[in-house]
Amino acid sequence: DAGVIQSPRHEVTEMGQEVTLRCKPISGHDYLFWYRQTMMRGLELLIYFNNNVPIDDSGMPEDRFSAKMPNASFSTLKIQPSEPRDSAVYFCASSFPRRAYNEQFFGPGTRLTVL
Amino acid sequence: AQSVTQLDSQVPVFEEAPVELRCNYSSSVSVYLFWYVQYPNQGLQLLLKYLSGSTLVESINGFEAEFNKSQTSFHLRKPSVHISDTAEYFCAVSPYGGSQGNLIFGKGTKLSVKP
Numbered sequence: 300d301a302g303v304i305q306s307p308r309h310e311v312t313e314m315g316q317e318v319t320l321r322c323k324p325i326s327g328h329d330y331l332f333w334y335r336q337t338m339m340r341g342l343e344l345l346i347y348f349n350n351n352v353p354i355d356d357s358g359m360p361e362d363r364f365s366a367k368m369p370n371a372s373f374s375t376l377k378i379q380p381s382e383p384r385d386s387a388v389y390f391c392a393s394s395f396p397r398r399a400y401n402e403q404f405f406g407p408g409t410r411l412t413v414l
Numbered sequence: 415a416q417s418v419t420q421l422d423s424q425v426p427v428f429e430e431a432p433v434e435l436r437c438n439y440s441s442s443v444s445v446y447l448f449w450y451v452q453y454p455n456q457g458l459q460l461l462l463k464y465l466s467g468s469t470l471v472e473s474i475n476g477f478e479a480e481f482n483k484s485q486t487s488f489h490l491r492k493p494s495v496h497i498s499d500t501a502e503y504f505c506a507v508s509p510y511g512g513s514q515g516n517l518i519f520g521k522g523t524k525l526s527v528k529p
Contacts, residue, residue: 303457332516341521342458342504355516390457401446401508403517405457 301325303406305391311412317379320409323372324393332403333366333376334390342390348374381413416441416507420520428528429497435490435523437479437505445507447488448517449479452502461503464488475499500527 304323312318324331332347346356351368359366363382368374378385388410392403421436439445447464462473469481479490488505505520 342519344516344519347516392458401517402448402460402463403458405450405459407457 303391303393303404305389305406305409307409308407309410309412311414312381313414314382315380316413317377318381318385318411318413320376320389320391320411322374322376322391322406324374324391325395325404326372328393328395328404329371330394330403331368331374332392332394333374334392335387336390336408337387345376378411381411383413386411386413416445416509416518418505418507418518418520420505420523422523423521424524424526426526426528427495430494432493433491433495433499433525435503435505435525437488437490437520439486439488439505439507441486441507441509444510446510447479447481448506448508449473449477449488449490450504450506450519452504452522454501458504461490495525495527497527497529499525501525 306321329350333345335343335345343358345358346366347354348368364378366376388408390405390408392405394403417440419438427433449461450458451461452458462471462479464471464481472478477490477492479488481488502522502524504522506517508517
């Protein structure tokens with residue numbers, strides 16, 4: 300298996316622009332998580348899905364952030380408009396709790412820089 | 415609800431010295447316990463986990479962790495560290511039988527191994 304795939308790996312954009320991060324979970328996994336990691340705040344859970352349905356989005360910072368999962372093999376995290384304080388590494392993870400006891404498999408991350 | 419406390423944000427040690435990274439958790443129900451490792455510029459990956467049975471669990475690269483129910487701790491240890499162990503280590507818990515797949519992470523401990 301290729302593992303969790305994220306794209307792009309690096310994104311540099313200017314304040315006010317729309318940013319879309321993409322994630323392909325491991326095939327067969329029914330949970331998908333989006334995290335944000337910064338030096339100041341550490342690792343934060345933004346939102347997670349179960350069977351493509353958002354379960355908990357309480358970690359989404361504000362309305363500028365949105366996430367979708369149109370099918371079992373694809374999810375997006377969108378920031379519109381972006382701001383410099385959104386600069387962070389964004390991780391996607393997937394899991395199949397009934398088999399792997401809630402072990403989460405992380406992607407390599409997308410490093411976002413907003414100028 | 416569950417919470418995880420990693421008491422040390424940074425741990426500097428010399429190569430070949432022993433190390434202990436501390437993790438305490440709080441939960442009203444039984445939990446599964448995990449340690450994840452994040453090497454520089456990479457995503458998180460599972461290091462070891464406690465599900466049931468023997469309270470001492472080991473990883474393939476010489477780390478071990480012991481579940482102590484009375485002290486609600488799951489400290490990570492290695493008797494002799496290598497430069498390559500330099501990374502950030504995250505402790506995480508998940509409730510027994512939880513179908514939600516969610517993990518609660520601590521804030522991480524940065525292990526820096528010096529020659």
